[in-house]
Amino acid sequence: MSRVSSGRVSSGRAVTRVVDSDPLGGTVRRTVLPSGLRVLTEAIPAMRSVSFGIWVAVGSRDETGSQAGVSHFLEHLLFKGTRKRSALDISAAIEAVGGETNAFTTKEYTCYYARVLDQDLPLAIDVMCDLVADSVLAAADVETERGVILEEIAMHDDEPGDEVHDLLARAVYGDHPLGRLISGTEETVSPMSRRQIQSFYRRRYTAPSIVIAAAGNLDHADVVKLVRQALAGTSLDGEPAAPAPLRPAGTRVRTSRPGSVVEHKETEQAHVVLGCPGIGRLDDRRFALGVLNNVLGGGMSSRLFQEIRERRGLAYSVYSYASQYADTGLFAVYAGCAPGKVDEVLQLVRAELAEVAAHGVTEAELARGKGMAKGSYVLNLEDTGSRMSRLAKGELLFGDLLPVDELLARVDAVSADEVNALAADLLARPMSLAVVGPFDGDDFSIAPG
Known part of the structure; x- marks a missing residue:
């Protein structure tokens, strides 16, 4: 087993090491940037594509009751534009090279990813890092996506085969965040303000809480270099820090009485x-x-x-x-x-x-x-x-x-x-x-x- 250290890194210097060499895949390397952000890659030369993902250690269980759905709301908003790109610029840049982008929110993490041809990896890194690190969260976009999310919630309510699993989580976990809907509800999403979302974004999307991963026909050193260039001058290019520790598992989650x-x-x-x-x-x-x-x-x-x-x-x-x-x-x-x-x-x-x-x-x-x-x-x-x-x-x-x-x-x-x-x-x-x-x-x- 390759135990990963979360120790502090030296100021201004990235630390790289080989994590694994898999006969069914390729060599896995891990670099910890001075900011505490981690970059992991698996080089698979036989592939002609690369999948690139930015994973943030925050999900719906990290929200208060009044914030329920903010992680999912933010996932939508980050694709709506940055200081360099509009929403159309983001989607068109990746689709113009035949790639695809998407994102998803879970109860404990959020992921933004792209899949492109190997030759277009620099573009994917620049676009994805830009949208995660430098979203403007424009007020007009908040209102537009609020409507989209409310429609998504309504659509989910029309899918009883999906809804029933959320009901079970509520039955087991009750008022604990694990018992809530990842999307939030109409009652929590409707009044959610841009200020609330932006505050959550700045507090939670920090370099030590982020893992960047890529697999396919790539060179690890090139990926690290491109990531550092894309994040230069953003909030994710901050003071030296250690990677965030694993989510603690020592506290027993209180469950509801069976019913x-x-x-x-x-x-x-x-x-x-x-x-x-x-x-x-x-x-x-x-x-x-x-x-x-x-x-x-x-x-x-x-x-x-x-x-x-x-x-x-x-x-x-x-x-x-x-x-x-x-x-x-x-x-x-x-x-x-x-x-x-x-x-x-x-x-x-x-x-x-x-x-x-x-x-x-x-x-x-x-x-x-x-x-x-x-x-x-x-x-x-x-x-x-x-x-x-x-x-x-x-x-x-x-x-x-x-x-x-x-x-x-x-x-x-x-x-x-x-x-x-x-x-x-x-x-x-x-x-x-x-x-x-x-x-x-x-x-x-x-x-x-």
Whole structure:
């Protein structure tokens, strides 16, 4: 394992080292700039493209209640113009060379990225660094994007299959920021002022909190040089500082008492999610969790899919998933079915979870769960975007970059005893229930453990 140091760097001097040399990819190098900003690259000469991303260690969980949605609002606004470029200049510059740009906000970080031909990487670096470091946040743009975001929120409300997962987060985490919508709500976005957004931008978008990652046909020294040039004279070219430490995981996140949240909608299909608090991403059991999730609901051969869809035909879509944060997590099972079949589906889901909690998984299931995990890891690294994300997440979320071979070895090392112990703990926890469909709140009692 390549543990990443967050120690202070010398004033005015960048510090570079090789982090990993991956036989399935290329050499990974890491440079810490004097400002505390980190640059990681993976050189893959066989590629003709490069993915370039700027990752900021701030997300919706860093907002107060009145700020809910400001990270997402800011993500929209940064594409609206800088002192050098208009919104059209930004999009046209990248599209003129056949590239693409986008961004996304999560509960713990925000990412801005571009994918271009290798020869156009200097352009992508200049454009992306400019929009992240020097956005003007014009008042007119704030109003324009406010309308866009309110439409996005309304559109999300019209997608019950998406909405139900947010309802479960609210059921589990309650008033904690992890229980809120990343986009915010109409009540928080409508009154949000330019001053609030700008203050959040200046306080949170600092060099020590930013990781820049790139993967593809590139030269590390050239990338570092281009980044330093693009950021020169901006707020991200500040006084010498150390990179920000990992988000702390020592504080236990308070969860709500298990219960049910029901959103009444006259839908043809009911959407249900049953879930409970899970484990954090730095928990040593995360590899066992990946295997367990695959066995339960990770594919067409999983227990839940076979029992609920294949044998009984009760649902078109049924799966389990695990979300992991710095200090907690979420484990859940989703099913979409006819409203009249909800009770039977929930009964079968609970029975399957109880069975695995009590008796564990078979050796055949263990082997299949491992194979799925390993295949997913490797297949997800078949493009430059995934490689770029791996670098950034390793640095920003874990503080290290596990070589692919070591990652696969960690999965191989998972034992039946580890999976079964985790199942006995996790699947026996009291479950909360979220439902979107033609029901009333009193149609579902508090979900039993």
